[in-house]
Each structure stands twice: as structure tokens, then as C-alpha cells.
Amino acid sequence: MLPEHPEELRKFVAPEFLFGNQARRLAGRYANNYGAVRVLLVTDPGVVAAGWPEDVSRSLEDVGVPFTIYQNVLPNPRAEQVMEGARVFHDLKCNVLLAVGGGSPIDCAKGIGIIASNGGNILDYEGVDQVRLPCPPLICVPTTGGTGADVSQFCIIADKPNRRKLAILSKTLVPDVSLVDPETLVTMPPDLTAHTAFDALTHGIEAYVSNASSPVTDLFALEAIRLITTYLLPSMADPSNVGLRKHLMLASLNAGLAFSNASLGIVHAMAHPLDAVLDQSHGLSNSMVLEVGITYNFEAVPDRFLAIADAMRIPTRTTDARYALAAILGEIERLRFAAGIKKNLTQAGIKAQDIPYLADHALKDPCLATNPRWPKRQEIEALYAQCF
Numbered sequence: 001m002l003p004e005h006p007e008e009l010r011k012f013v014a015p016e017f018l019f020g021n022q023a024r025r026l027a028g029r030y031a032n033n034y035g036a037v038r039v040l041l042v043t044d045p046g047v048v049a050a051g052w053p054e055d056v057s058r059s060l061e062d063v064g065v066p067f068t069i070y071q072n073v074l075p076n077p078r079a080e081q082v083m084e085g086a087r088v089f090h091d092l093k094c095n096v097l098l099a100v101g102g103g104s105p106i107d108c109a110k111g112i113g114i115i116a117s118n119g120g121n122i123l124d125y126e127g128v129d130q131v132r133l134p135c136p137p138l139i140c141v142p143t144t145g146g147t148g149a150d151v152s153q154f155c156i157i158a159d160k161p162n163r164r165k166l167a168i169l170s171k172t173l174v175p176d177v178s179l180v181d182p183e184t185l186v187t188m189p190p191d192l193t194a195h196t197a198f199d200a201l202t203h204g205i206e207a208y209v210s211n212a213s214s215p216v217t218d219l220f221a222l223e224a225i226r227l228i229t230t231y232l233l234p235s236m237a238d239p240s241n242v243g244l245r246k247h248l249m250l251a252s253l254n255a256g257l258a259f260s261n262a263s264l265g266i267v268h269a270m271a272h273p274l275d276a277v278l279d280q281s282h283g284l285s286n287s288m289v290l291e292v293g294i295t296y297n298f299e300a301v302p303d304r305f306l307a308i309a310d311a312m313r314i315p316t317r318t319t320d321a322r323y324a325l326a327a328i329l330g331e332i333e334r335l336r337f338a339a340g341i342k343k344n345l346t347q348a349g350i351k352a353q354d355i356p357y358l359a360d361h362a363l364k365d366p367c368l369a370t371n372p373r374w375p376k377r378q379e380i381e382a383l384y385a386q387c388f
């Protein structure tokens with residue numbers, strides 16, 4: 001007999017993770033434990049230039065596990081790159097995936113894993129719970145402080161010919177282990193530091209106001225918000241300080257655990273089409289629509305914003321949620337400008353005539369399913385218009 005109100009139940013899925021400096025050096029040991037015959041190491045040219053794949057591959061050599069590097073991954077990884085990686089995985093008889101990098105290599109590795117086990121085309125798996133068979137073991141070494149892909153059940157792939165991004169959500173996409181190593185963040189340039197932190201901040205805020213939030217996801221969401229708003233600017237001022245970077249890495253981890261389980265909302269639904277059309281960093285897209293999304297959602301869950309203001313350490317000294325909202329918006333604007341994020345939709349090249357196309361795709365995005373308010377088409381269009 002099923003529970004009377006199954007919609008009130010909440011689950012929490014998380015991978016094994018190791019958090020701490022030099023966690024990356026355990027990749028070889030984990031690959032060995034998973035019975036690796038040959039590892040496909042998925043990364044991208046920027047991460048290769050930073051030297052992290054070399055560092056990680058040495059740990060594979062130490063345990064005698066052969067590997068092949070697949071680095072044909074662009075920011076906003078494309079369906080054809082997933083399919084090419086899956087061919088390499090199959091042709092070279094690989095049986096374990098190791099992703100080293102930000103959200104792009106990790107999502108590409110997840111996509112390769114889907115095809116390796118389930119066949120077909122990656123475009124066939126869009127939506128929630130469309131992946132039937134478990135993927136090969138996936139080890140992640142995240143090198144940016146924001147994506148959360150290394151602990152999440154999300155995989156975001158660009159369908160370039162159709163100028164859109166597809167979201168694949170499935171428990172089978174939760175990596176087997178994430179080796180979360182704060183040292184890897186020191187090679188992030190300032191703009192990437194700011195963009196990924198804004199992605200993580202958005203994850204925290206959206207997970208906290210999500211219809212699928214729970215007391216457990218709330219803990220992670222609020223802690224992520226606190227860490228980012230406290231440590232982003234100090235970390236940017238002292239970029240080689242691993243102690244400060246550690247707080248941002250922890251924020252990313254917390255935010256990832258929150259949104260993987262509570263899902264996201266209107267900000268991500270509006271940001272994904274911008275990622276696809278502008279081919280720009282996902283965190284930058286989020287930062288462009290974050291305030292309008294927050295303001296729109298406020299009417300549905302005003303009291304939630306008191307806790308968010310508290311997590312941001314905003315001295316509101318009030319129980320007036322509307323006051324808290326104004327203070328949150330002010331703090332986000334201050335943080336964004338201080339972090340050097342100054343682009344808006346106009347400067348990014350979006351025109352008024354692009355709005356219907358963007359709204360079309362935002363309305364189809366699975367992230368919208370857990371938003372506390374369900375927008376009409378005109379409302380989404382009006383929100384985009386407010387970002388010019």
C-alpha cells in the first residue's frame with residue numbers, strides 16, 4: 001500500500017565524495033577499485049593547459065591503469081562531442097569514466113556514460129528519468145567552484161543546430177565518487193571564479209525556494225549562500241589563497257547537494273536558453289536573470305527570503321519579508337559589480353525580437369517544474385524584457 005500523500009515525501013541522493021587538498025591524487029586508486037580496464041579521461045583544453053589532467057593521470061599510471069584522454073569538449077558541451085566521446089569509449093574498450101574539469105567535461109562524461117550503457121542518441125534522453133540503464137563508473141575531479149555537476153543528477157547538453165540546451169535528470173547520473181580538491185581552484189581566472197560562484201549562489205537560492213525543497217536540502221542551500229556571499233570577494237582579492245578557495249569549493253559542493261535533490265527554478269529555466277543562444281558561461285547567464293527571477297518568486301514564498309537574507313548576513317533586524325527582499329537584491333547587485341560582472345542582455349547582444357524564442361525554451365525547461373510560481377508565457381517574456 002502506497003503512502004497517502006507521496007508528493008510530501010523527499011529523497012536525498014548523494015555520491016561518495018572526498019573533500020580536501022590533493023583529493024585528486026586518489027583518482028587512480030578509485031579507478032582500480034572500480035575494476036578499470038581502460039579509463040576515458042574527459043577534460044577540455046583549458047583544464048589541460050592548467051595542468052590538472054596530467055596531475056590526475058599520474059595517479060592512474062601509479063596503479064598501472066591505462067587511459068585515453070578525450071578533450072574535444074567546448075564550454076556548453078555539444079551533443080556531437082558526447083557522441084564522439086561515446087564512440088572513443090566504445091572503440092577503445094574503456095569501462096570507467098574520469099571527468100576532470102568544470103561542468104562542461106563532467107556533463108560530457110555523463111552523456112558519454114548514458115550512451116555507453118543505453119545506446120541511441122543523447123538527444124533522446126531529455127527530461128526526467130529517461131535513462132533506463134546505469135552508466136559506467138564515473139569519477140569526478142571538479143576544477144571550478146560552482147557547477148555542482150560532480151554531485152548532481154543533472155546533465156546539461158547543447159543542441160547547437162537548434163540553438164537550445166537540453167536538461168537530462170536521472171539518478172543514474174549521480175557520479176560514483178567526487179574528489180573535491182580546493183587546490184584546483186587556484187588556476188581559475190577572475191571572470192570564471194565570479195561566474196561559477198554566481199552559478200552556485202543561484203543553485204542555493206533556487207533550491208531553497210523550490211517546491212521540492214526539504215529540511216535536509218535547506219541546510220545545504222543556506223550554507224552555500226552564506227559561504228559564497230562571505231568568501232567570493234576575499235577569494236578574488238587573494239586568488240592563490242587555497243584557504244579562501246576552500247570555502248568556495250565547499251559552497252559549490254553544498255549548493256550541488258541542495259539543487260541535485262530539490263532541483264532548480266525559473267532562473268535556470270531562463271538562463272539555459274541564454275547559454276545556448278549566446279554560447280556564454282552558464283554562471284554569467286544566471287547572473288543576468290537572477291534578480292528578476294527572485295523578485296518574481298517572492299510573491300509565492302515571501303518568508304523563505306527572511307532565511308536567505310539571514311544566510312547573507314544582511315542585518316535586516318526585521319521580520320518584514322519585503323524589506324529582506326530589497327536587501328537581498330541590493331546585496332546581489334553589490335556582489336555582482338564588485339566581482340566584475342557587468343554585462344546585461346543588451347550588452348550580450350540580445351534583441352527584443354529574440355524574447356519569444358527565449359521564452360519558448362524557458363517554458364519547456366524541466367527546471368521550471370519545481371519553481372514556486374508557474375509563469376504564463378507573457379510573464380516570462382516580461383521578465384526577459386526587464387533584463388535589458
Ligand SMILES: [Fe+2]
Pocket residue numbers: 147199203268282
Ligand atoms: Fe547552474
